[in-house]
Structures are given as structure tokens and as C-alpha cells.
Amino acid sequence: MSRERATALLVDFDGVLRRWDPAVAAGVEREYGLPEGVLGEIAMSWGLLQPVLTGQVSHARWMASVADALIPTIGDPERARAAVEQWQSYRGEVDPEVLAFVREVRAAGIRVGLGTNATDLLDADLAALDLTDELDVVVNSSVVGVHKPAKEYFQAACAALDTPPARVLFVDDQDRAVAGARVAGLSAHRWSGPADLRYLRAALAC
Structure with a gap:
């Protein structure tokens, strides 16, 4: 049985519409004498990440926790805070091909x-990257x-799009997110790069 054609697109931010240059974090780590990859490792540890992703703590509190975790390595609270602040001042870059696709859709x-x-911090990031007016929801x-x-996340997303799950196409670079979307009844595509845009255009008939 064939699926209904998608009439709405739900696209992931980090790893799809926004990309990050790993050299930025690496440069901060070298400057402050930190082990390679430690900033991301601490920030993405589930105990710190889960509360901020569900709105239980603020972005600022999350980053303060990262700085606190760096103190034993750096040895100076002020330097730990400065390292995190310098790292966080970089807010990524928009993938121009994905943005062009969003506009086309x-x-x-x-x-x-x-x-x-x-x-x-998402709204501020969208404003800083000039994306505020590029999305419907x-x-x-x-x-x-x-x-x-x-x-429940995908149910909320479909409600925001005012579109039934069967007519929403979701694009993400994480296998777990793609699998979750399919369980929720959406069509979902695992993003591997701009070469995927040809398939997505065909799927949306645009």
C-alpha cells in the first residue's frame, strides 16, 4: 500500500539546516589546554543535556554546569567560564543548499x-542566523x-503544522529520530547531505 504524498515538511536543525565547524571547539580546547573533544563530551552527557532539552533548566544554567565540570581540569573557575563562553559565542552556520530547498518547498x-x-536559546539563534522568517512553525x-x-514530540509537531502525520515528511541526521518519527506515523528520511535533496524534491513533488 503506497503512502499518501507529503504536504508538509519537518526538518531538523543541527546537522541538517545548521552545521557546525568542529575546528572552533578544537581551537578553544587547544587555547585553554583542554583534552580534545571534552567540551562536547561534557555538554552532551545525558545528565546535563536531557534537562535543558525539555525546558527544565535554561541554556545559561546548562553552560554553567559545563564550566563547573571543567574546573578540575583547568583548575580555575574563571578560566573554565571563559573557555565555555568563547566556545558558545560561535552559533554555527546555515547550510545554503538546505535553506534554498526550504525556500523552494x-x-x-x-x-x-x-x-x-x-x-x-533557539529563538535567538534563529534571529542571529536570519532564519526567523524562513519557517512556518x-x-x-x-x-x-x-x-x-x-x-509525543512528533504529535506536537504535526499539530503545529496542522497536518496529519501520514502527510508529514521528516528529515533528520539521527537514526533514532528517524525511527521515532516513523513509529509516530510520519514519513522520515535519514539525512546524509545535500545529495539527498533530489530525493526529497521528488517525495514532495516540488
């Missing part, structure tokens, strides 16, 4: 939502109170 009359596990896990890949 919207021009074809298809609603586009941003479906992301994010913090309370933004579904932020820290606002919804539940994160991908939970079924």
Missing part, C-alpha cells in the same frame, strides 16, 4: 516546520517539554 505551497531538540523540544524521538 515553501514557494510550492508546502508548509515547513523546524523540528529540533533545542534550548531556550518552530517545534522546540524545550518548549514542548519532550524531545525527539518520543512519539
Whole structure:
């Protein structure tokens, strides 16, 4: 049995619409004498990450916790805070090919939502990257109170798009998120790079 054609697109932020240059974090770690990869390792530890993704703590509190965790390595609280602040001053870059695709999809009359596990800094990031007017809806896990890949997250996203799950195409670079979307009844594509855009255009008939 064939699926209904998608009439809405839900796209992930980090790893799809926004990309990060790993050299930035590496440069901060070298400057402060930190082990390679430690900033991301601490920040992404589930005990620190889960509360900020569900809105239980602020982005600022999350980063303060990262700085606290660095103190034993750096030995100076002020330097630990400075390292985290310097690292966080970089807010990533928009993938121009994905943005062009989003614009093309919207021009074809298809609603586009941003479906992301994010913090309370998301709106500021979207504004800084000039993306505020590029999306029809933004579904932020820290606002919804539940994160991908939970079924409830995708239910909230479909409600925000005012589109039934069977007619939403979701694009994400994480296997768990893609699997969660499919469980929730959405079509889902595992993003591997701009070469995927040809398939996505065909799937949306735009």
C-alpha cells in the first residue's frame, strides 16, 4: 500500500539546516589546554543535556554546569567560564543548499516546520542566523517539554503544522529520530547531505 504524498515538511536543525565547524571547539580546547573533544563530551552527557532539552533548566544554567565540570581540569573557575563562553559565542552556520530547498518547498505551497531538540536559546539563534522568517512553525523540544524521538514530540509537531502525520515528511541526521518519527506515523528520511535533496524534491513533488 503506497503512502499518501507529503504536504508538509519537518526538518531538523543541527546537522541538517545548521552545521557546525568542529575546528572552533578544537581551537578553544587547544587555547585553554583542554583534552580534545571534552567540551562536547561534557555538554552532551545525558545528565546535563536531557534537562535543558525539555525546558527544565535554561541554556545559561546548562553552560554553567559545563564550566563547573571543567574546573578540575583547568583548575580555575574563571578560566573554565571563559573557555565555555568563547566556545558558545560561535552559533554555527546555515547550510545554503538546505535553506534554498526550504525556500523552494515553501514557494510550492508546502508548509515547513523546524523540528529540533533545542534550548531556550533557539529563538535567538534563529534571529542571529536570519532564519526567523524562513519557517512556518518552530517545534522546540524545550518548549514542548519532550524531545525527539518520543512519539509525543512528533504529535506536537504535526499539530503545529496542522497536518496529519501520514502527510508529514521528516528529515533528520539521527537514526533514532528517524525511527521515532516513523513509529509516530510520519514519513522520515535519514539525512546524509545535500545529495539527498533530489530525493526529497521528488517525495514532495516540488
